[in-house]
Amino acid sequence: MSEFLQGWRSILDKPSGGQPIQRGMSHRCRVVTMGVVRTNSTWLIELNAEVVACTRCPRLVEYRERIAREKRRAYRDCEYWGKPVAGFGDPEARVLVLGLAPGAHGSNRTGRPFTGDASGKFMFPVLYETGFANQPNATDREDGLKLKDVYITAAVRCAPPDNKPLPQELASCALYLDREVEGLKNVKVVVALGRIGFDAYLNYLKRRGQLASRKAYIFQHGAEYKLPDGKTFLASYHPSNQNTQTGKLTRQMFVRIFKEAARIADK
Ligand code: SF4
Numbered sequence: 255m256s257e258f259l260q261g262w263r264s265i266l267d268k269p270s271g272g273q274p275i276q277r278g279m280s281h282r283c284r285v286v287t288m289g290v291v292r293t294n295s296t297w298l299i300e301l302n303a304e305v306v307a308c309t310r311c312p313r314l315v316e317y318r319e320r321i322a323r324e325k326r327r328a329y330r331d332c333e334y335w336g337k338p339v340a341g342f343g344d345p346e347a348r349v350l351v352l353g354l355a356p357g358a359h360g361s362n363r364t365g366r367p368f369t370g371d372a373s374g375k376f377m378f379p380v381l382y383e384t385g386f387a388n389q390p391n392a393t394d395r396e397d398g399l400k401l402k403d404v405y406i407t408a409a410v411r412c413a414p415p416d417n418k419p420l421p422q423e424l425a426s427c428a429l430y431l432d433r434e435v436e437g438l439k440n441v442k443v444v445v446a447l448g449r450i451g452f453d454a455y456l457n458y459l460k461r462r463g464q465l466a467s468r469k470a471y472i473f474q475h476g477a478e479y480k481l482p483d484g485k486t487f488l489a490s491y492h493p494s495n496q497n498t499q500t501g502k503l504t505r506q507m508f509v510r511i512f513k514e515a516a517r518i519a520d521k
Contacts, residue, residue, distance in 0.1 A: 335365035343405035409454035448492030
């Protein structure tokens with residue numbers, strides 16, 4: 255690996271502010287070097303290095319760093335990540351999962367998508383059950399979680415206030431999504447978690463000149479479309495507390511989405 259990439263790895267492995275990662279924290283706070291970049295794919299290492307250093311959205315930079323300083327009481331001993339959160343998973347994946355954004359006290363704390371929050375607690379057991387993960391739990395970047403045949407990313411990579419990114423922030427972050435989708439050559443199925451992820455993929459196709467209008471694509475849980483780029487598009491409600499605790503999204507409904515994704519990937 256080049257010195258350039260090794261240098262970026264050392265940046266990627268430090269929480270916001272560039273302080274060395276503290277060892278000996280409680281399990282709840284544990285983080286580890288090499289947590290974000292577990293790949294030999296040069297393009298992905300370079301992309302993730304750019305993502306993690308990104309400051310294009312002033313409102314989100316201020317928010318993610320303030321949350322990391324102020325912390326939630328339950329995590330006051332934790333060193334928050336406080337930076338953009340890069341995608342995570344298998345660079346050879348046939349299934350791409352596209353979510354909304356990092357959670358303020360979830361990925362913005364742990365530095366890995368869906369890790370350490372309620373959405374991940376709901377999602378990773380389902381990925382485990384459907385054969386996409388080696389374990390059902392995701393607590394921190396040292397927890398041993400490995401994804402197989404699935405890659406997880408988001409429409410925006412910094413935690414937004416109230417989980418609501420602005421249109422300009424979605425547009426700014428889209429350049430990373432474009433490069434990610436183009437680099438993940440084996441993807442056959444895109445699973446959109448929530449309407450923002452759904453629209454983000456359709457907008458990607460529009461930017462590529464592969465889709466003239468989003469009109470024919472209606473977001474509803476379980477909707478399945480064949481896309482102009484040849485991929486299959488599956489829509490799911492987002493596994494947020496708001497959906498899972500109200501019964502809008504049940505475990506069974508979510509399992510069905512990933513079983514369908516696996517079936518299509520294997521075709
Ligand atoms: S949301 Fe995306 S574009 Fe905006 S600062 Fe974060 S990583 Fe950069």
